[in-house]
Amino acid sequence: MRATRAIIHLDNLRHNLRALDGSIRSVRGAPVPFFVAVKADGYGHGANRVASVAFEEGAEGVGVATVEEGAQLRDVGFSGRILLYSIVLAEEAAAIAELNLEPFVADEKYVRALAEAAERSSAGRAISVHLKIDTGMGRIGCKPEDAADLAVTISEQQTLRLAGVCTHFPTADSDDQSFTYEQLERFRHAVGGIRSRGVDPGRLHAANSGACLGVDAALLDVARPGISVYGYYPSHEQKRQIELRPVMELESRVVFVKSIEPGESVSYGRTWTAGRRTRIATVPVGYADGYNRLLSNRAEVLLFTGDEARNDSRAATRVPVVGRVCMDQLMIDCGPESTVRVGDRVVLFGPDPRGPDAEELAELAGTIPYEVVSQVNYRVPRI
Helix, strand or coil, X not given: CCCCEEEECHHHHHHHHHHHHHHHHHHHCCCCCEEEECHHHXXXXXXXXXXXXXXXXXXXXXXXXXXXXXXXXXXXXXXXEEEECCCCCHHXXXXXXXXXXXXXXXXXXXXXXXXXXXXXXCCCCCEEEEEEECCCCCCCCECHHHHHHHHHHHHHCCCEEEEEEECCCCCCCCCCCHHHHHHHHHHHHHHHHHHHCCCCCCEEEEECHHHHHHCHHHCCCEECCCHHHHCCCCCCCCCCCCCCCCCEEEEEECCEEEEECCCCEECHHHCEECCCCEEEEEXXXXXXXXXXXXXXXXXXXXXXCCHHHHHCCCCCEEEEEECCCCCCCEEEECCCCCCCCCCCEEEEECCCCCCCCHHHHHHHHCCCHHXXXXXXXXXXXXX
16 A cells, blocks of 8 residues: 555544534534535545444435536435535536435526426436525625515425525634624525515525534534544634544655755755755655645644654654655655664544644644635545
């Protein structure tokens, strides 16, 4: 097997799901069903296994971003509910019907395309849809004042069923929750308008990870956690009220070691020059694997050295990444006295409290943990 691989700690995944469930129960006094986001191959963790574990832990369904992602789950025998979070092209409506996906809808043309696809489908069942209302995200969704008319249109289609009404929060993970509460008020008013027209809105859902962890009023009929399932808070601003454990560990092995003298440089552009005699190890992981090039000369890794390191000993040292991260390789400065050898284990990020996690790397690269884990390339095996 390739030296570089992503270890997916399913025990941590279970812990996070249970911690979220416990936190919500403490607020609501009762469980709130989950739809776990497994889009982007489960944020890079492997959608099939994440979906399976989520169901074992009581999730009601999962959420994907594309029809293809839904098809991949069906292809491996996943029979549970799959929400399609993104709007797709009308020509994909037939596949939605055949795969029994539950799409978000936000305009009449798309609604009618789905109704026609369901009528032509060999599946012989109605498509369950979720009316998305844009209360302030500014991405997809109908205007709140248009929600009632669209809900009526959906209810008039014999081949569609209004399974739910939903919205999404852009700032639920911030210190200032005033805008989120404004959104909730718009949402409640729109849902009231739907009911006043004699239409059952189905189940209401709005809580992403930020809201699950910090906006009690957003815990409606269903929750839609994402990054928190994988072990991270959505922002530094949120109070760390429950323990979340990183699920992904990106590791590799040293494949080459050399000593260099003061004044010698490492990697493209000669952006790092040795100030002392030291030992440089090459690790076969790079930006094509999803390890961000912006981490060049910034990040550290956890290096396990010596005979015990091969047995995953607890003895490890943080050492810096030096020189520019290459497409397939990076270099680390192990120090002049290091006993590093070919084959020694290197952890790029993960749950080990001594080593960097995805949140630390995200801060160094000016991004978010979502991107760090989801960008780990498909050529990296998942274990």
